[in-house]
Amino acid sequence: MKYDIILSGVGGQGILSIATVIADAALHAGLCVKQAEVHGMSQRGGEVESGLRLSDTEIFSDLLPTGSADMILSMEPMEALRYLPFLSAGGVIVTSSVPLMNIPDYPEKAVSEELKRLPNAVCIDIESIAKSISMPKAANMVLLGAASSRIGLLAPEALREGIARVFAGKGQQIVEANLKAFNAGLNETK
């Protein structure tokens, strides 16, 4: 069994932290993992993407083939749509509903209509949720929480343990804050 995820967003939104948590959880669950990141120039406010592949058998390619993603997990609505050709027939989209408009003439209306047309798209205002629990910088963990009940091969509890390990070096307070954000996201989509 395999589960392929495309993580997308804009440079600086924290998609690599999400990828790190999922990959860490997968490693501890004894799964095979491949996580392709983008570094360098594209991090400067441009589009960023990370392909994350989980499987109980050997994974060969670091890159996802077309039409193979079981989930697109996005910090930004237009960035969710950018990778649509990778989505499998039954694949789901879990995305932030809040556009990041750092380009001229952002097509806000067209993006939102496009997402509405897709049968398996969940749009969540992760930024409002993060603010409501006084953790505006943990919107990425809210998103992960919101997607967690749908991610195959890993239960929400395994992801919580991943958060605890990944943020352990930054102190218990940071771990708790990120867990709170994760749980807030999970409750939103339960």
Place this chain on the structure above:
Amino acid sequence: MEKTRLLLGDEAVALGALHAGIKGVYAYPGTPSTEITEFIQKSSLARERGVHASWSTNEKTAMEEALGMSYAGRRSMVCMKHVGMNVAADAFVNSAMTGVNGGLVVVAADDPSMHSSQNEQDSRFYGKFAMIPIVEPSTQQEAYEMTAYAFSLSEQLKLPVLFRLTTRLAHSRAAVNVNDTPGPLQELPVAKDPSSWVLLPANARRRNDALTALQPRLRKLAADSPFLVEKNTGKHAVTGIVTCGTGYNYVMENRPDCPVLKIPQYPLPDEKISGFAENCDEILVVEDGQPFIEEQIRAFIGKDKKVRGRLTGDLPRTGELNPDLVASALGKAVQPLRSKPEAVVPRPPALCMGCGHRDVYIALNKVLADYENARVFADIGCYTLGALPPFCAIDSCVDMGASITMAKGAADAGVWPAVAVIGDSTFTHSGMTGLLDAVNDGSDITVVISDNLTTAMTGGQDSSGTGKFEKICSALGVEPEHLRVVVPLQKNMDEIMDTIRQEIDYHGVSVIIPRRECMQTLARKQRKQKE
């Protein structure tokens, strides 16, 4: 004993090198190679062992420093991006002539599709040019294991070994089984044979003959590599696939039932490939990068068999490979169910809000609007983004340091004003020598060294010249009254513009240093203080 760690390809190489007992890593930051050195800098094992890991000024100094460490009998590693090989080339090619003492591994990280680069050159050509062994892993696990292998190979042959990575492996994470206990630091006696190390023509001719005579043995070693993989062989097939590196992963993703030969080491094991091809009607070559294997095997089996690949259009001539492109070459093309909606528009990278380079370009654009024939020669770094809207402020960006020298050449031909824009780290990397040329000729150029106190583009590494720029420029002969420092902030805009105008109107070499710390490194420091 082994344990499992989640590692980038870069990190796997770094850990492999530490476990192979290196005494030093020498490097200049460059995507996608930077994380190798950073991993060693953060490693407690490296600290305990006193492993050298601070940044070098450029790839050539790095290569020579590593060669010196090898001379002294210790294992050393050099890391760079592919274009760094051009800078290190003189030392690199000649290190094959001297040979090495302690193991020396040169890691070159290629960037097919140019995710963060200005060309797509394939470093394997450098290895062939220098006539040394090249190793090329496919997976993070192999990246870890092949590093120790490469050091042993280097000491066994007394040659440097080129270690080729590509972006996709360098920047992808996977579970890697690593040794629980690192191997000991390796140490050999200091070299003392000047006839090998003094490349006078008489010595060099002898070394050249020896290196050339070694080539059949290097081919045999490539054929016998423990990392070579053969699958589905032994029966006749229409198509056989010859592949390497990340290309192998895309082949295997498509579950081929035809014969597959993965080449992990060069010079190309020609007899092995000929033997493999005997049972196949045609060969498909799948390699990330330029058609390095494809061109060579055409020469020795192309007469008898069709060789397909990038040169025949079965795979694209340029760009990174992926599972879809390989599927298509295997006749298994997949059509996407959905296309990218029209609502999706490009989102190019941009200079950070609050970045000092922004203020520099705003000022330059305003001043240069008054000079009809002004040209701005820029350089490699975050400030290359000044080419994009809203600035559209630069006319060229070619290679590390080319801003000053191209401005000088253009000024020699009568272009005025000729302005160079270069970052602090790029200036010490390759800008200083060009500035000396300009001073010696009294060239009419205005050089802007936009100093953000770091190597920002690659993530904020230490910059060799921090705190030394005024001294360097003065020592190179820039007149003190034409060496100006400003703080790039909106509130200082009038002063910055006046300074630029005055120095353009001075018909000689001027240097203006706008200096303000990178927003990213500043924010990181502030976060650390809070924690």
